[in-house]
Amino acid sequence: MNIQLYGFWRSLASFRVRVALKLKGLPFEEIPVDILSGEQFDPDYDAVNTERVVPTLVHGEHRVFQSLAIIEYLEDLMPEPTLLPSDPADRAYARSLALVTIADAHPLVTPRVRNHLVKMFGADANAIESWAKHWTIEGLATYERLLQRRPAEPFTLGQRVSVADICIAGQVVGAQFLKLDLAPFPAVARLAGHCFATPAFATSHPFEQSGYTAIAPR
Numbered sequence: 001m002n003i004q005l006y007g008f009w010r011s012l013a014s015f016r017v018r019v020a021l022k023l024k025g026l027p028f029e030e031i032p033v034d035i036l037s038g039e040q041f042d043p044d045y046d047a048v049n050t051e052r053v054v055p056t057l058v059h060g061e062h063r064v065f066q067s068l069a070i071i072e073y074l075e076d077l078m079p080e081p082t083l084l085p086s087d088p089a090d091r092a093y094a095r096s097l098a099l100v101t102i103a104d105a106h107p108l109v110t111p112r113v114r115n116h117l118v119k120m121f122g123a124d125a126n127a128i129e130s131w132a133k134h135w136t137i138e139g140l141a142t143y144e145r146l147l148q149r150r151p152a153e154p155f156t157l158g159q160r161v162s163v164a165d166i167c168i169a170g171q172v173v174g175a176q177f178l179k180l181d182l183a184p185f186p187a188v189a190r191l192a193g194h195c196f197a198t199p200a201f202a203t204s205h206p207f208e209q210s211g212y213t214a215i216a217p218r
Contacts, residue, residue, distance in 0.1 A: 003028040004058040006048060008035050009209035010177070012106055012170045013067040014055040019166045020071045022200035024078045032211055035111055068095075068102050071163055083163045090157055097146065097156060097164035101171045105139030109174065133178050139171050140185045147187035154194040161195070169195040173206060 005021065005028050007014030014030075021028050033039045033054050040052045049056040049065050057064045057073065064073045075084055085091045107113070109132040117123040117131060147156070156164040172192040175182060182189040195201045206212060 002060065005030045006033050006045070006056040006058070007031070007054045008033055009211035010206045011035065011054050012101075012174055012206075013053075015173060015204055015206060016067045016102075016166050016170050017055045017057065017070050018204040019169070019200050020074050020083060020163075022204060023081060023083065023161060024074055026074065026078060034211075068098060068163070071166070081160065083161065083166070085157055085162060093150075094157060094162045094164040097143070098167040100142050100146075101139055101167040104142075105135055105171060106174065108135040129178070133180060136171070136174050136178055136180060140175060140180075140182070140188055143168055143171060143188050144185040147191065151187065154191075156191065161198070161200075165191065165195055168192065169201055177206075 003021070003026055005014070005017060007018065007030055009032065018030070033045055035054055039045060040049075040054065046052060048058070048063065051065055053065070055065070055067060055070065057070045059073075059077070062073075064070045071083060075082065085094055114123075114128050114132070117128060123131070150156075152158050155161050156168070168188060169192055172182070172188065182192075196205065202208065
């Protein structure tokens with residue numbers, strides 16, 4: 001099965017897909033697209049993904065973009081181990097948790113949003129960092145409330161990792177980029193600890209990728 005993943009080492013969306021591929025034991029080749037230097041706008045990549053974002057999964061003739069769509073494609077491709085529960089209510093709950101990051105928190109801190117804040121409002125580095133911290137904390141706080149209301153161990157839906165855990169772990173990675181303290185979010189920190197104790201999460205962490213460089217949060 002020939003799978004290519006166009007991604008970037010510090011992209012949280014790429015992290016989510018990387019984890020899913022490894023959990024399912026699917027070998028893949030990751031092709032770097034430096035979204036900080038603008039490689040996503042190169043004509044060669046535009047031919048791969050006209051949205052000009054990462055990640056993009058290429059499987060044979062199929063090109064799939066948007067991390068949740070990619071994860072669900074992988075779920076159909078390789079049903080076990082499942083990342084979406086079979087029970088309809090649990091399945092909706094897992095998707096809802098995933099979307100807190102994918103639809104609410106993460107889109108507000110991506111490079112294109114930060115760049116727009118600079119161009120339109122003259123935001124400086126401190127303002128951009130404050131913006132990113134605010135929305136990252138909002139996501140963490142939402143997860144903390146949800147996990148306190150419906151506690152589960154070791155993962156959000158019990159013994160098996162789901163798409164919800166992947167997305168919460170990604171939110172924690174974003175907090176690490178910004179050097180945020182997780183002490184106010186003990187349930188989130190505990191869940192992240194369980195996740196990153198597993199090889200699929202640990203080896204997918206941005207700090208473990210070949211392109212990692214210790215640069216200021218972006």
